[in-house]
Amino acid sequence: MSAGVEDRLRGALGAENVKTAPEDLSVYSFDAYSEGKLPTAVVIPCDTRQVSAIVKIAREFEEPIIARGAGTGLCGGAVSVEGGGIIVSFARMHRLLELDAANRRAHVQPGLVNLQLSTHVAGAKLFYAPDPASQRSSTIGGNIATNAGGPHCLSYGTTVNHVLGLEIVDERGDVFTTDVDDAGYDVTAALVGSEGTLGIVTSAWVRLLRLPEATRVWLAAFSDIESASETVSAIIGAGILPTALEMMDSVIVSAVEQAFHAGYPTDAAAVLLIENAGFEDEMDGCEAAMQTIATQHGALSWRSARTQAERDALLAGRKGAVGAIGRIAPNYYTQDVTVPRSALPKALRAVEAAARENDLVVGNVFHAGDGNLHPLLVYDKRDRRQVGAVLATGDAILRAAIDLGGTISGEHGIGYEKRDAMTRVYGTEDLAAMARVRDVFDPQRTRNPEKIFPSGTRCIELSVPA
Ligand SMILES: Cc1cc2nc3c(=O)[nH]c(=O)nc-3n(C[C@H](O)[C@H](O)[C@H](O)COP(=O)(O)OP(=O)(O)OC[C@H]3O[C@@H](n4cnc5c(N)ncnc54)[C@H](O)[C@@H]3O)c2cc1C
Known part of the structure; x- marks a missing residue:
């Protein structure tokens, strides 16, 4: 330098x-x-x-x-x-700058860790809803840049639904602010999910929600993954929207049990972890309706967590599932694709077939209610065959998701990894429209280069002549 x-x-x-x-x-x-x-x-x-x-x-x-x-x-x-x-x-910009409890919002620096925000505001009976499984370490700035999701985003929406305003340093070093209440273009929403390519978030106003009166957690076990997937579609189709609806297959359940002893049934092929939050007097009715649907779809068992400790253990098992994979193999690759909820059984079959064809072990832990799959391909990166198999399987899963009417990322973003896959879901005109947005904020393309747009293209090359 x-x-x-x-x-x-x-x-x-x-x-x-x-x-x-x-x-x-x-x-x-x-x-x-x-x-x-x-x-x-x-x-x-x-x-x-x-x-x-x-x-x-x-x-x-x-x-x-x-x-x-x-x-x-x-x-x-x-x-x-x-x-x-x-x-x-942003390791030194990690403070809660202001809690405005009356208006249920907080002003935070980007380096604040997601879970710490909810911890800071719990005394005011408030919480921050987007809860990626990485919430113990990922930051609000990173969550905003990737429009992070999490189990609770099924009913509360992803990060974009919880950002009320941003302070941005632009490509010239000037500072501007946005507010979702401003008339005109919703620039806040355009910046959320832009992966650091449009500007640098230096602070954010975020929405806080009131802690619910009651929270219940249930576990339904199934003998096959299709029945569990169909139960998910049926619950939401019946007009019930729990706060979280997560699915884990036997590979994941076994790893979680070895690591955390969360209390999941290890003899089931698939487990649904369901959380609902709201008023106490709604809970029994909600449970009865969901249990009936699960039973109709062949649930082997239905369990209600009776104590806070049991609820915490079941939820912690889900949040720790990715880490627990270390019990199976030294490395893993997480694919992140979304399909229409009703296509989940087909998508899971395609995941299974792709892994089998490439002789790989795959575990599924995912936001089933959102149709957002996270097949975890476990491998040993010292083995070249396995590395090649992971690449082939990941690509086959991506292709299957697109064929089923889904898309190439549910919440992890495009970054460097999936930029070339953008051409599989967008035509040149679509990419050119996105490139023109980028040109407005960053004409020199100096904010996080080599991300989002396919390799070997510059914005100018994507521009469609008028
Ligand atoms: C075990 C595990 C579980 C996960 N679970 C989930 C999940 O459930 N849901 C989910 O959505 N993701 C999940 N992720 C992915 C990841 O945690 C999220 O993408 C998260 O939002 C990244 O936050 P970070 O602070 O680590 O950001 P980084 O990884 O540091 O950065 C991510 C992106 O944000 C940009 N960025 C960071 N800060 C700023 C800023 N201040 N201004 C502008 N751009 C910025 C970076 O340039 C980069 O493009 C998981 C990851 C792991 C390892």
Whole structure:
């Protein structure tokens, strides 16, 4: 890196907040999906003013900018793909700036960890609804950039439904704010899910919800995954919308039980974990209706968690499912696709067939109510055959989801991983329209380059002549 840019960054942030030693940089060359290349520098600002200064210096020295939260992303979004660039870590911008309990909203910095927000506001009987399984470590900034989902998003909606306004540092280093109540274009919604390609989120106003009076958790066990999937469609088709409706197959249940002893039945082929929250007097009726549907679809058993400890154990098992996979193999790859809910049985059959064909073990743990599948392909990356099998299986699952009328990502985003798959679901005109939006915010394409758009294309190449 040129000494000029290093000196300028150190002058703006203090030497201890600018990392350039290779051993420091290597820590930031990974996310939960991939290994990227070494960036030029990693900078750790403490406020919006410093972020603005970083962007201005980066612009002067023609260095791209990559924002980074906790690095739990599953599509290679927070890493430098080509090498170089300045990674902006929000590890020091992690505060709850203001709790406005009367209006049920909070003003937060982007580095605040998702679960900490709910912990901070619990005293006011409020909580933040989007709850990715990574919520113990992923940040609000990363959640906004990826429009994160989670079990509760079935009834509460994904992150975009909970962001009320943003403070953004743009590509010139200027600061602007958005508010969902503003007349005109809903710029807030355009920025949510933009994976750090349109601007850097330096603070956000988020919606808080009132803690429910009652929460119940149930577990239904099935002898086959089709019956469990059909139960999901039937529950929602009957007009019942529980707060979470998650499915796990026997591979996942066995790993979770080994790791956490959550209390899941290990003799079932599929388990539905259902949570509902609301008023106490609605709960029994809701349970009776769902239990009837599950029984009609062949449920082997139906269990209601009786105590808070039992509820916590069942939910913690689901949230820890991905980590529990370490009990089966040293590595895993999570595919993330969405299909119409009614196509779940077909999609699961396609997952099973693809894994069988490539001689791989697959576990399914997913947001069944949203039709959002997460097949976990377990493997050992030291075995080249298995690495090839994972790539082939992941691709077959992607193809099957598209053929079933679904799409290539439910919540993890596109990032680097799936940018080439964008051409499978979008035509040139669609991609060109997106590229024009990007051009407005980032004409030089210096915000998180090599992400979202297919490799080898520049925005200009996607532009459709008038
Ligand atoms: C075990 C596990 C379970 C998971 N479960 C879920 C789940 O249930 N639902 C789900 O949606 N995801 C899930 N994920 C994926 C991941 O946790 C989410 O995508 C999360 O939102 C990423 O947050 P992060 O803070 O780690 O962001 P990072 O990984 O650091 O970054 C993700 C993207 O956000 C951008 N970004 C980060 N901060 C900013 C900012 N301030 N301004 C602009 N752009 C920014 C980055 O450039 C990058 O493109 C899971 C991951 C793991 C490892």
